[in-house]
Amino acid sequence: MATLPEGTLMQRAAAGLAAAAADLMGRVYGARVTVLVGSGDNGGDALYAAARLARRGAAVTAVLLAPDRAHPGGLTALRRAGGRVAAPHPNQLTEADLILDGITGIGGKGGLRPDAAALVRAASAPILAVDLPSGVDADTGEVHGEAVRAAATVTFGTYKPGLLVDPARTHTGALRLIDIGLTPYLTAPALEAPQHADIAALLPHPTAASDKYRRGVIGVVAGSERYPGAAVLAVAGALRGGAGAVRYVGPAARAVVARWPEALVHAGPPAKAGRVQAWVVGPGLGDGPEARQAVEEVLASDVPVLVDADGLRFVHPDGLERRTAPTLLTPHAGEAAALLAVPRPEVEARSLQHARELTARYGCTVLLKGSTTLVADGDAPVRVNPTGSPWLATAGTGDILSGLTGSLLAAGLTTRDAATAGAYLHGLAAREAARGAPIGAHDLADALPTVWRDVTRGA
Structure with a gap:
């Protein structure tokens, strides 16, 4: 900001926001736009964008939730463009074609205030969130109380971690970044979201x-x-994962074969089953002494180990x-x-925080x-998987x-890269x-070759 004329970044943000609003509506002239305006720069972004829409023929109404602290320059620009200001009333939300959410910005903490929450509940038109949906935590993805559920969110400069992590992610809708x-000024990220090219660079190629x-044997x-x-399904996933051979150890050998x-099957114990380059232990083992012994033997090995499901009881x-x-641990929220x-519920509400706590406490990849x-x-940086489906x-x-x-x-692959690529392909397979x-679950294994080809095509 120190290197640019005052207000330059806000005008860039407003231009991108106005363009996204026009795309979402499909037309601007004659459209009815309501802007929910809080205090500070987030409200300023919304007001300047609304002024651009008004100049293109939209009927724009600004609802000021903090009239004494509304951005003065943005408010002046809106009025000069023909927009109007109205007192908060639910009718302002029910008569709109699009609603811009400029209530709170990245510094907002806690859920919506009661007056703002009442207005948002009255909305019947799509909501376009400005930088992030009001009421969600930009850094953690937590949602305390009521928050805006946006049809789309336009965020500025860089993605905020909370936009990519549930529960806030479910409030974000379609996400668009405006540069x-x-x-040039961004430092190391707190969060990374891989894309096809990132995963293609990780996957093994014979x-x-x-x-x-040489391609590796997975136990x-x-x-x-x-x-x-559980044994049949774990082996199914392993056969589709790029290793050269799968060595199964346990009591379900007949079902697996x-x-x-x-x-390749062996009754056990793992220490006598033959050489492997990595182990998976835990799915469907149960909680008996045999399960404990199997986990202890595998963890005593000198190769990478993935521990899942029942195996996590003994970690x-x-x-x-x-x-x-x-070591790689793969818990769901209950196991975490x-x-x-x-x-x-604490893990589900603050998954980013608890993922970090797990890796710190157990000293391994999670x-x-x-x-x-x-x-x-x-x-x-924590990696967030952008693929998947509720059908998972x-x-x-x-x-x-x-x-x-x-x-x-x-x-x-390293534990971090294997976890990243595995989750990504798994989510794509679910969609496919x-x-x-x-x-x-067996449908996922059948879909994995297709999504592997999609990811690596052209790589």
């Missing part, structure tokens, strides 16, 4: 010299007499400190709550599964993810398999 010139052992310790399907004859920070190879000794899947690894919320999908991610570990209809 206002901050890029060469002419590759054989099944899968999963399933029990009660849960043989019946479905996947290419799998302790002290035990992980003694490991010489990397148990690992941290906190209530599950893939925290949920409506937003996060990968935390020490002090590195069905039994067995986590077993597929464990096998897939473990196979990527065996193929040579579902296409708006219910799916079973």
